[in-house]
Amino acid sequence: MNSKTHIVTEEEEKLRLDTLLATRFPELSRTYFQQLIDRQLVLVNGKQVKKRIHLRSADEIEIQFVLSPEISLEPEEIPLDILYEDEELLVINKPAGLVVHPGAGHSSGTLVNGLLFHCKQLKAAESLRPGIVHRLDKGTSGLLVAAKNEEAQMKLSTLFANRQVHKEYLAICISNPGNRLIDQPIGRHPVRRKEMTILKERGREAQTETHSLVHNGELSLVRLIPKTGRTHQLRVHLKSIRAPILGDPVYGNHYLNKKYGLTHQLLHAEILRFVHPISGEKVEFKAPIPEDMQKIIDSIIR
Numbered sequence: 001m002n003s004k005t006h007i008v009t010e011e012e013e014k015l016r017l018d019t020l021l022a023t024r025f026p027e028l029s030r031t032y033f034q035q036l037i038d039r040q041l042v043l044v045n046g047k048q049v050k051k052r053i054h055l056r057s058a059d060e061i062e063i064q065f066v067l068s069p070e071i072s073l074e075p076e077e078i079p080l081d082i083l084y085e086d087e088e089l090l091v092i093n094k095p096a097g098l099v100v101h102p103g104a105g106h107s108s109g110t111l112v113n114g115l116l117f118h119c120k121q122l123k124a125a126e127s128l129r130p131g132i133v134h135r136l137d138k139g140t141s142g143l144l145v146a147a148k149n150e151e152a153q154m155k156l157s158t159l160f161a162n163r164q165v166h167k168e169y170l171a172i173c174i175s176n177p178g179n180r181l182i183d184q185p186i187g188r189h190p191v192r193r194k195e196m197t198i199l200k201e202r203g204r205e206a207q208t209e210t211h212s213l214v215h216n217g218e219l220s221l222v223r224l225i226p227k228t229g230r231t232h233q234l235r236v237h238l239k240s241i242r243a244p245i246l247g248d249p250v251y252g253n254h255y256l257n258k259k260y261g262l263t264h265q266l267l268h269a270e271i272l273r274f275v276h277p278i279s280g281e282k283v284e285f286k287a288p289i290p291e292d293m294q295k296i297i298d299s300i301i302r
Contacts, residue, residue, distance in 0.1 A: 008059040010202050011190060018051040021063065023193045041066060073102060078114030083285055088152040088278045089145055093287040096141040096264045101132055119148050133157045142269025142287045155277035168271035169224040169234060170289065172296050174253050176220040177210040177243035184240055186230045195250060196232040198240050206230045208237045216300045219246060235265060266293045
């Protein structure tokens with residue numbers, strides 16, 4: 001089983017447990033978390049609780065993610081653009097539009113379903129997210145690492161958690177963010193609960209380096225280096241400096257998104273560098289830029 005620990009923030013205080021979990025993990029339903037609580041797979045401060053419990057700031061919630069009747073993981077022959085593979089892991093170039101793991105509204109057709117077909121040794125019955133050690137938003141393209149066994153998954157997860165994986169993204173931004181370090185804490189939006197926002201008092205530390213590569217007056221090609229790994233971090237940070245990512249349906253400019261005919265953010269996870277969890281060798285991977293993004297890059301350069 002995959003487990004996750006969450007510390008209750010001040011803004012989440014007094015929420016019901018099942019409501020908080022459904023908000024914290026929007027890809028999964030409130031009904032799913034009610035089932036986990038009833039099965040005693042959710043602990044608060046190490047104790048079994050009822051779903052109606054109201055939480056306090058700094059409470060520690062431990063969640064064991066398991067399959068439920070509403071999510072049946074089946075192997076599916078989904079084409080995967082595999083850039084590298086060995087006995088322990090594989091590196092995939094994820095296209096924009098592909099959901100990483102199953103959840104509410106996406107019970108099949110996900111990258112995990114494709115992994116189960118490709119990697120016969122992965123055991124779907126034991127985990128909701130077999131092989132997954134990090135994620136990309138549905139609309140984000142680029143590099144995603146998946147583990148092929150339990151040891152690799154544990155060690156890769158530790159590397160990501162300890163910020164020992166170097167990540168670089170390319171983005172097409174409206175306006176020009178320039179070269180800077182954005183150091184703004186991020187937390188759950190107090191009203192639009194599926195969104196993140198800058199929260200000066202109660203947000204979690206978040207840092208992003210921006211390096212503007214080329215600018216044509218309206219759009220810019222930008223290299224982004226996240227120093228932390230918060231949900232929607234790059235998208236929220238760029239919005240906060242009035243240089244949102246082109247195509248972003250949540251944090252972007254809807255007029256320009258429509259002008260360019262885009263429905264997803266032009267954000268691409270281009271480079272990953274880390275120490276291989278088993279061999280100990282330093283490895284680096286680079287994903288080619290998607291065609292739709294390359295066309296706009298070419299127009300900026302011209």
